[in-house]
Amino acid sequence: MSPVATTGEDFISVYPNTAPPIEALPYELVERKGVGHPDTMCDAIAERASRYYSLFCLEHFGRVAHHWFDKVMLYGGQADIDYGRGDILTPYTVLFAGKGAYRCGEQEIPLVDILRRATTDVLSEVTTGFDPSRHLRVECGIVDHQGAGRGHSRYRPRSTADLVAIGDPTLKSNDCNLLHGYAPLSRLENAVLGVERLITGAEFKAANPDTGWDVKVFGSRREGRFGLIVNMPFLAAGIESFEHYLHRKEQCHKVVAAYLGHVLGEEPELLLNPTDRNGRPYLTALGSVADTGDVGAVGRGNRVNGLITPMRAMSIEAPAGKNPLDHTGKLYGVLAHQLAQEISELTGRAAETHIFTSKEAPLSRPDEVVVRLTDWSGEAEAGLEARIRETVTASLESMDDLTRNLIESGVTMW
Structure with missing residues (x-):
């Protein structure tokens, strides 16, 4: 149509x-990037920033100033990682680009503070040992420039009368x-989603505090046969040697396999951390590849x-x-x-x-x-x-x- x-x-x-x-197709593929993946971090940071900004506006003006913060990029830091230690040497850098209002009339909107608080809250939730004073730098590229075809900039409201109320009948698609x-x-989609939520969930983390957050899950189904690949980092500070890493990986493998057997009703092929087949363990400082320079972006x-x-x-x-x-x-x-x-x-x-x-x-x-x-x-x-x-x-x-x-x-x- x-x-x-x-x-x-x-x-x-x-x-x-x-x-x-x-479910009738002979072949199916599904992927999920976990909450500690740099791309997912950026989605969460962008949305948290929009929420905090909107809540501030509602509290102070009763309406929400126009904005969009959907151009967030995270530049990973640098880490010193070895068995028994994981230290961040260079902080994460989170860059905001977009548009928003810095004030409504004479009332200032503390935009930069809001962006930093949103970033700090998200990264504290999806890493282990994150310290914003040492591990974070925020750069604000939000502008309040006038848009094309508008009588005055919606990003420079002169008073609350220039703001739009939630549910205003004049609201139109932007x-x-x-x-x-x-x-x-599908069964495969539920399994892929469920595995990541299991590993980054409170119960698993309490039982396995040495595991990281940058979990990526790939799932496939050929006819009725399921296969999953799970990438899950460990925290370097909690791993004493390669042998210890393999032992901990095997323990976690059993938990994930048992979960998949329950949700799928059968035991699928499960490969955990294929990256270590080169003899190098998957270790991070805070639980994400953002520790070592990887970059994320919204969308x-x-x-x-x-x-x-x-x-x-x-x-x-x-x-x-x-x-x-x-x-x-x-x-x-x-x-x-x-x-x-x-x-x-x-x-x-x-x-x-x-x-x-x-x-x-x-x-x-x-x-x-x-x-x-x-x-x-x-x-x-x-x-x-x-x-x-x-x-x-x-x-x-x-x-x-x-x-x-x-x-x-x-x-x-x-």
Whole structure:
């Protein structure tokens, strides 16, 4: 279907999905970059910065100043690593580029402080032993320059009257966007997502405090045979020798294998830390390859549902850090997956959702919403189709709830 603007209820379409279900394909590939991966760190930092900035504005102005902080890059540091020790010699550098307001009228917005606090909080959560006073340098490239075609800069509000309230009916799409979502996850997708969450979860970390956070999981399925590769660093300070490393790796391998056997109902092929086949252990200082100079950037990692799924419909938007009021690359990206989940539960079928919006379209009225369902019989299910349309319409008419959730509670998009 071509992305052409429509009128009335015609903008919502429900079609059968004639493609084979993902589980019926003979081959499937899935990847996840863990919370300690530099790319994932940047997504989390960008979104945390947007949340903190929005919360400050709501507290002081009752409205949110326009901004986008979705151009975050992390330059890794330098570390001295050997058995029994891991020290950071050169700090991480986190660079923010984008646009935002530094004041509203005479009231200053402490933007640089907000960016540093967001960065410190995220990196403290996804590393071990992080000390921002020694391990972090933040560079702010946020500008408040005027945008094209605007009477005055939305990044230099003269008073709160220049700010937009959450749920303002005049809010319109900030860009042209194509977004996609699907549900439910396949068995392989659930396994890949679950393994990373297991390793970076509180229970595993309490039992294995010498493990790092930069976990990367690759999963494949050939017919009914599953295979997973898991990259998981260890903290150098806790590893005494290569033999000790191999021993600890084998202990962790057993935990991960037992988990996979439980979620898949069978024992898959599992390779843990293939990088050490060259005789060098996977050791880090704080738990991430960012310790030794690796670089991360927003949008280079997981999609909104936390996975990289090349065999699925997948948005290429980088939602983290975007304005939560009207940037539909963020709003509709989250909504597409939420709608797919709701519609899948409503119909008992696998669902895909596709949302297209042009710039300046009302938030409640994108140009097109397409729902595709497995085993859909069309006219024979007119009553169910009406309920699907009602679900889509209700969600679009309550975009303010999604915005509040993004700001107040936070929605993980990586």
